[in-house]
Amino acid sequence: MRKPIITLLTDFGIKDPYVASMKGVILNINPQCTLIDITHHVNPHDIQEGAFLLAKTYSYFPKGTIHLAVVDPGVGGARKPILLVTQNYLFVGPDNGLFTLVAKRERVKQVIDLTNKKYFLPQISTTFHGRDIFAPVAAYLSLGIPPSNFGEKLDHRVKLNLKEPVLRGKKLFGEIVLIDHFGNLISNIDQPRFTNFAKCYPFVIRIGEKAISNIKKGYWEGKKQETIALFGSGEFLEISINEGNAQRVLKVKKGEPITIII
Amino acid sequence: MRKPIITLLTDFGIKDPYVASMKGVILNINPQCTLIDITHHVNPHDIQEGAFLLAKTYSYFPKGTIHLAVVDPGVGGARKPILLVTQNYLFVGPDNGLFTLVAKRERVKQVIDLTNKKYFLPQISTTFHGRDIFAPVAAYLSLGIPPSNFGEKLDHRVKLNLKEPVLRGKKLFGEIVLIDHFGNLISNIDQPRFTNFAKCYPFVIRIGEKAISNIKKGYWEGKKQETIALFGSGEFLEISINEGNAQRVLKVKKGEPITIII
Amino acid sequence: MRKPIITLLTDFGIKDPYVASMKGVILNINPQCTLIDITHHVNPHDIQEGAFLLAKTYSYFPKGTIHLAVVDPGVGGARKPILLVTQNYLFVGPDNGLFTLVAKRERVKQVIDLTNKKYFLPQISTTFHGRDIFAPVAAYLSLGIPPSNFGEKLDHRVKLNLKEPVLRGKKLFGEIVLIDHFGNLISNIDQPRFTNFAKCYPFVIRIGEKAISNIKKGYWEGKKQETIALFGSGEFLEISINEGNAQRVLKVKKGEPITIII
Numbered sequence: 001m002r003k004p005i006i007t008l009l010t011d012f013g014i015k016d017p018y019v020a021s022m023k024g025v026i027l028n029i030n031p032q033c034t035l036i037d038i039t040h041h042v043n044p045h046d047i048q049e050g051a052f053l054l055a056k057t058y059s060y061f062p063k064g065t066i067h068l069a070v071v072d073p074g075v076g077g078a079r080k081p082i083l084l085v086t087q088n089y090l091f092v093g094p095d096n097g098l099f100t101l102v103a104k105r106e107r108v109k110q111v112i113d114l115t116n117k118k119y120f121l122p123q124i125s126t127t128f129h130g131r132d133i134f135a136p137v138a139a140y141l142s143l144g145i146p147p148s149n150f151g152e153k154l155d156h157r158v159k160l161n162l163k164e165p166v167l168r169g170k171k172l173f174g175e176i177v178l179i180d181h182f183g184n185l186i187s188n189i190d191q192p193r194f195t196n197f198a199k200c201y202p203f204v205i206r207i208g209e210k211a212i213s214n215i216k217k218g219y220w221e222g223k224k225q226e227t228i229a230l231f232g233s234g235e236f237l238e239i240s241i242n243e244g245n246a247q248r249v250l251k252v253k254k255g256e257p258i259t260i261i262i
Numbered sequence: 263m264r265k266p267i268i269t270l271l272t273d274f275g276i277k278d279p280y281v282a283s284m285k286g287v288i289l290n291i292n293p294q295c296t297l298i299d300i301t302h303h304v305n306p307h308d309i310q311e312g313a314f315l316l317a318k319t320y321s322y323f324p325k326g327t328i329h330l331a332v333v334d335p336g337v338g339g340a341r342k343p344i345l346l347v348t349q350n351y352l353f354v355g356p357d358n359g360l361f362t363l364v365a366k367r368e369r370v371k372q373v374i375d376l377t378n379k380k381y382f383l384p385q386i387s388t389t390f391h392g393r394d395i396f397a398p399v400a401a402y403l404s405l406g407i408p409p410s411n412f413g414e415k416l417d418h419r420v421k422l423n424l425k426e427p428v429l430r431g432k433k434l435f436g437e438i439v440l441i442d443h444f445g446n447l448i449s450n451i452d453q454p455r456f457t458n459f460a461k462c463y464p465f466v467i468r469i470g471e472k473a474i475s476n477i478k479k480g481y482w483e484g485k486k487q488e489t490i491a492l493f494g495s496g497e498f499l500e501i502s503i504n505e506g507n508a509q510r511v512l513k514v515k516k517g518e519p520i521t522i523i524i
Numbered sequence: 525m526r527k528p529i530i531t532l533l534t535d536f537g538i539k540d541p542y543v544a545s546m547k548g549v550i551l552n553i554n555p556q557c558t559l560i561d562i563t564h565h566v567n568p569h570d571i572q573e574g575a576f577l578l579a580k581t582y583s584y585f586p587k588g589t590i591h592l593a594v595v596d597p598g599v600g601g602a603r604k605p606i607l608l609v610t611q612n613y614l615f616v617g618p619d620n621g622l623f624t625l626v627a628k629r630e631r632v633k634q635v636i637d638l639t640n641k642k643y644f645l646p647q648i649s650t651t652f653h654g655r656d657i658f659a660p661v662a663a664y665l666s667l668g669i670p671p672s673n674f675g676e677k678l679d680h681r682v683k684l685n686l687k688e689p690v691l692r693g694k695k696l697f698g699e700i701v702l703i704d705h706f707g708n709l710i711s712n713i714d715q716p717r718f719t720n721f722a723k724c725y726p727f728v729i730r731i732g733e734k735a736i737s738n739i740k741k742g743y744w745e746g747k748k749q750e751t752i753a754l755f756g757s758g759e760f761l762e763i764s765i766n767e768g769n770a771q772r773v774l775k776v777k778k779g780e781p782i783t784i785i786i
Binding site (some may be wrong): 274275276277278279280282283285286287289290293294297305306307335336339340370387388389390393394 | 527529531533539558560561562563564565568577580581583584585586589610670705706741745754756766767769779782
């Protein structure tokens with residue numbers, strides 16, 4: 001049998017030992033797991049960013065991987081803990097919209113309301129369900145316990161209202177949704193949507209004061225310090241500076257409008 | 263047999279490859295180990311913070327786990343390298359008080375002065391015993407080498423003078439000992455001590471200019487941006503702002519007094 | 525058989541899920557790998573720093589370890605993806621000089637130009653060869669695929685012009701090449717070179733306004749806050765402040781000159 005893999009995505013940071021507690025709980029139940037960090041640096045409480053980063057990454061893992069995701073500002077309150085079973089993966093976390101994007105890309109087979117306390121830690125805090133509920137559930141799943149043992153099926157999930165690009169006449173209005181470690185500005189305009197809109201017409205991409213009128217194939221096509229546009233590794237339109245930092249140079253924040261004009 | 267687990271807690275940070283060198287040394291001796299990071303972001307040289315974070319976390323791991331902890335400002339000097347054997351775990355690191363808190367919670371069976379050079383790297387630097395002594399000792403322990411092989415028993419250990427809350431009449435004086443990634447202010451007042459002191463009397467919690475007169479069950483009970491008090495996942499009294507950052511709003515540092523008045 | 529080990533060194537940081545994507549790709553091909561992070565905090569695009577950190581660390585890992593290193597400002601352009609086979613290790617990454625230092629220390633058996641697309645992801649982006657080429661190649665290597673299957677032999681490799689210390693009469697001119705998490709200032713002057721130069725003569729080490737005239741054996745020999753010189757765990761001359769931060773106190777940056785005068 002393949003060694004089970006559990007990934008972890010949280011907004012806990014890595015200074016505190018919160019993530020390590022979750023890993024201890026998992027290894028206590030199933031010491032054979034391979035544990036892989038996706039990121040623990042989702043902006044605190046930013047469910048949308050968590051949803052986006054998870055959707056960018058989950059599908060690179062082997063089928064059957066258990067993805068444990070905890071960005072959970074409502075911990076201990078009314079929001080439900082859930083298990084999302086898709087054709088290829090298992091997702092464990094809070095029902096607050098964190099799985100909105102993966103559920104768009106994967107065929108969802110069922111959603112389980114996690115209620116069976118047999119699979120929780122004996123004592124459940126009101127502030128750390130990552131350790132007390134989600135980690136043990138993921139660990140028991142990795143032992144092969146069937147999803148239906150963890151609780152009843154749910155008909156509804158909470159879904160995020162994600163900002164989609166807006167088309168008005170000859171303009172496509174998007175925004176910067178993520179800024180990476182290199183300062184690359186990643187927009188919510190994906191390649192199919194761009195191509196469908198711009199077709200073969202000449203176009204201008206406007207962000208702040210900058211206007212860019214072509215798409216590069218890679219960073220290396222830019223001259224040093226030139227501001228360029230390209231489709232990044234996640235297939236979204238990205239503004240970048242070759243061997244530079246577009247965020248610092250253009251002084252752009254998340255939410256900055258980006259407009260394509262034909 | 264269960265795969266042996268070694269955890270690592272240091273103040274080395276993760277930019278430099280110091281932690282990776284330790285992991286390389288361990289895997290060279292026992293490639294079957296599972297290696298788990300607790301944290302590498304203990305404040306540099308802050309033995310008390312290291313002791314606190316280790317005590318918060320070690321018990322979530324399976325019995326038999328080897329906890330390797332290196333916050334070691336006296337490296338290469340007179341302080342001894344030790345192995346602490348408790349009923350449930352093995353702890354490896356410098357004898358500078360780092361294990362003060364775990365030794366209060368675990369039944370200590372023996373303390374070994376690590377002197378047997380057979381289990382060290384062949385060359386021992388004066389600046390990096392994490393790599394040259396502690397990592398190989400942890401790796402050999404994970405192979406099942408008995409503790410007594412590593413050196414003689416010690417009768418004394420260095421102990422930290424930890425700041426405990428002080429009771430004076432109708433006031434309990436504590437302090438903030440840890441501030442987490444979310445800006446939650448964690449005090450040294452634990453739930454049993456609080457309950458024993460406050461019983462059913464009305465009380466006020468004072469921190470800086472703020473006065474709080476009740477305890478919430480979870481973050482979600484606070485209104486957005488409200489300053490609340492609650493017992494966090496480690497069972498210590500914690501000051502928090504729902505979906506906000508108490509550290510930034512209250513401008514509080516580690517060591518800030520917190521007082522309970524009945 | 526030993527479990528194969530793959531290490532990862534990049535300039536990707538850990539906020540973004542780039543490293544996790546690479547790990548997912550590897551585990552998809554070989555779920556039995558042990559994955560160890562060396563660092564992901566190489567300064568963005570700083571090939572020389574990457575080369576230095578890799579050279580400091582690779583040899584602590586078991587023979588046969590596959591070292592995957594990606595500091596790759598020219599990704600998608602003309603630079604070749606390569607596999608460097610040495611007597612003890614396998615190195616996978618871009619041919620941009622990143623392996624200059626390890627190739628000086630290891631006996632290089634062959635260099636392979638990675639051209640066989642059978643061992644790449646089916647779709648290759650122009651911006652993320654770490655995920656699309658280097659990760660799958662490392663994973664297939666860990667399954668035992670022989671190096672020659674991945675492409676043709678190369679006669680030339682790109683080599684960095686590394687700044688070496690310069691000797692002029694009674695002065696040895698070096699520079700600070702790395703500053704670690706503790707603020708220790710690490711120079712490019714190694715112990716053999718220093719000893720060969722200074723022999724038994726009295727000497728002065730000059731950095732900024734400071735003059736130091738002896739070498740300590742360890743940090744503990746310095747008084748609190750004293751600026752000292754010593755040979756660190758990597759055997760390079762290092763300027764340090766006992767329980768302090770030399771970078772902050774001396775206000776020194778990478779590239780700062782350090783001079784030994786006899």
